[in-house]
Amino acid sequence: MPADATSSPGTPAHAAYDAVIVGGGHNGLVAAACLARAGQSVLVLERLGSTGGAAVSARPFHGVDARLSRYSYLVSLLPQKIVRELGLDFAVRKRTVSSYTPAVRGGRPTGLLVGGDGTRESFTALTGDDREYGAWQRFYGMTGRVAERVFPTLTEPLPTRDELRARIDDADAWRMLFEEPIGVAVEENFADDLVRGVVLTDALIGTFADAHDPSLLQNRCFLYHVIGNSTGDWDVPVGGMGALTDALTGAARAAGAEIRVLHEVTRIETDGTHAEVTVRSPDGERAVGARRVLVNASPQALAELLGEEPPAPAEGAQLKVNMLLTRLPRLRDHSVDPRQAFAGTFHIAEGYEQLATAYREAAAGRLPGTPPSEIYCHSLTDPTILGPGLAARGYQTLTLFGLHTPARLFTADNEAACSTLLGATLAELDAHLEEPIADCLALDADGRPCIEAKTPIDLERDLRLPGGHIFHRDLAFPHATEETGRWGVETAHANVLLCGAGAVRGGGVSGVPGHNAAMAALGR
Numbered sequence: 001m002p003a004d005a006t007s008s009p010g011t012p013a014h015a016a017y018d019a020v021i022v023g024g025g026h027n028g029l030v031a032a033a034c035l036a037r038a039g040q041s042v043l044v045l046e047r048l049g050s051t052g053g054a055a056v057s058a059r060p061f062h063g064v065d066a067r068l069s070r071y072s073y074l075v076s077l078l079p080q081k082i083v084r085e086l087g088l089d090f091a092v093r094k095r096t097v098s099s100y101t102p103a104v105r106g107g108r109p110t111g112l113l114v115g116g117d118g119t120r121e122s123f124t125a126l127t128g129d130d131r132e133y134g135a136w137q138r139f140y141g142m143t144g145r146v147a148e149r150v151f152p153t154l155t156e157p158l159p160t161r162d163e164l165r166a167r168i169d170d171a172d173a174w175r176m177l178f179e180e181p182i183g184v185a186v187e188e189n190f191a192d193d194l195v196r197g198v199v200l201t202d203a204l205i206g207t208f209a210d211a212h213d214p215s216l217l218q219n220r221c222f223l224y225h226v227i228g229n230s231t232g233d234w235d236v237p238v239g240g241m242g243a244l245t246d247a248l249t250g251a252a253r254a255a256g257a258e259i260r261v262l263h264e265v266t267r268i269e270t271d272g273t274h275a276e277v278t279v280r281s282p283d284g285e286r287a288v289g290a291r292r293v294l295v296n297a298s299p300q301a302l303a304e305l306l307g308e309e310p311p312a313p314a315e316g317a318q319l320k321v322n323m324l325l326t327r328l329p330r331l332r333d334h335s336v337d338p339r340q341a342f343a344g345t346f347h348i349a350e351g352y353e354q355l356a357t358a359y360r361e362a363a364a365g366r367l368p369g370t371p372p373s374e375i376y377c378h379s380l381t382d383p384t385i386l387g388p389g390l391a392a393r394g395y396q397t398l399t400l401f402g403l404h405t406p407a408r409l410f411t412a413d414n415e416a417a418c419s420t421l422l423g424a425t426l427a428e429l430d431a432h433l434e435e436p437i438a439d440c441l442a443l444d445a446d447g448r449p450c451i452e453a454k455t456p457i458d459l460e461r462d463l464r465l466p467g468g469h470i471f472h473r474d475l476a477f478p479h480a481t482e483e484t485g486r487w488g489v490e491t492a493h494a495n496v497l498l499c500g501a502g503a504v505r506g507g508g509v510s511g512v513p514g515h516n517a518a519m520a521a522l523g524r
Contacts (some may be wrong), residue, residue, distance in 0.1 A: 016289030023055025028296030029515030036255035045262035057242025061443025065387025076228025077510035092235035097344030183211030196352035208317035316456035316468030319402030472502035
């Protein structure tokens, strides 16, 4: 069922609940389902007209039957443990290719295709020998072993730093991932600029940082991108990301949770034992009592609701573009089929030096002259998101995610900056195509090209992501510190928990903060 069909804007049924969950994003729905299944009375309050937050599907193009994952678009960090325990009718599919990166060597179009039986040959053709391929195998063998040991801890109480290091039991891996900037490991292990860039991209998704940033912000981002489900694979949600929201909403409702949309929480008051939640709806304003409040919103929003000093501002750094094509474009590199190249992650202008230059330009307050981005085609792996007529005619979707575009670049004139950046980004893609991508765009019912772009400013306006930051704030290493509680969701108030992406081990479509907040609420 659609998410908005399983929720109601009507008045909450009771004056008080065991748990009130502020925000009906996917993490809030996981928490609701877990608590309701444990016998708790649960109320979810969502300010928008449907649940899901950023994990939704939509038909963004007028009169066109294509249901796209509008914001979040791939799944890696959602534990199968959560899927099994909640009995979710939700599945993902593996992509046939991991990535393709076009290049020009000796004046000739070529590229690096990773995934499948031809990976070694592709490395050799690009670099001239097997050395980079061997380095790739060793490096990702190391991250694979780390993933197997770290990922299961995400749904357990936080380990200490020493406990996590002992669990990884690999001094070199610990040094590369937790102690030195990831740029050191990239440069130590790889020689080819393009290969280095492909490795580094996982450290920069939604994260504005240099490869050698001493804060290790890029390391934290890299870690979460290579540990998902103990493999690091990024999979395609069958039916689009909204299928996950639909499944979670159904699971929460089936367990007894009450979900109210068009209900905006405006204040939380608590004495540590009992809380009062003030909520505004089409029927007016009222207060709801709660033994516990779980906040599926940003740390900034949490502070505002409690009337406390907010944390330092967050800043997103990405451009999200959705497209619908009448056909996939032809490539200048004839050695690869477009259906292969776009099935995985298609890297654009993401060589190692290109990424460094783009970062320097953006840090200086300029839009990158050669903007880096990556694309993939959901409909190649899962054609169900297209209406039967579109699928039969060969239509395809493209999702583009741009890097190193911090919110500060859009504050003066969001529309103009977005237009300029989008044009430059598509020009970088066109440089590797035999035909402009514009020639392949479908038209909507009004004759307009089927393309939409979202900047950090747009995401803050539409979803209240602070600064447009897709992780709500900088990611944290998945171990305890002096500031964290047992589960990484605790706040200064004993009965108020943070179950959004800003929790420790938050970020991405994972459900982990929701699960962990529910465990904390149940005293596990």
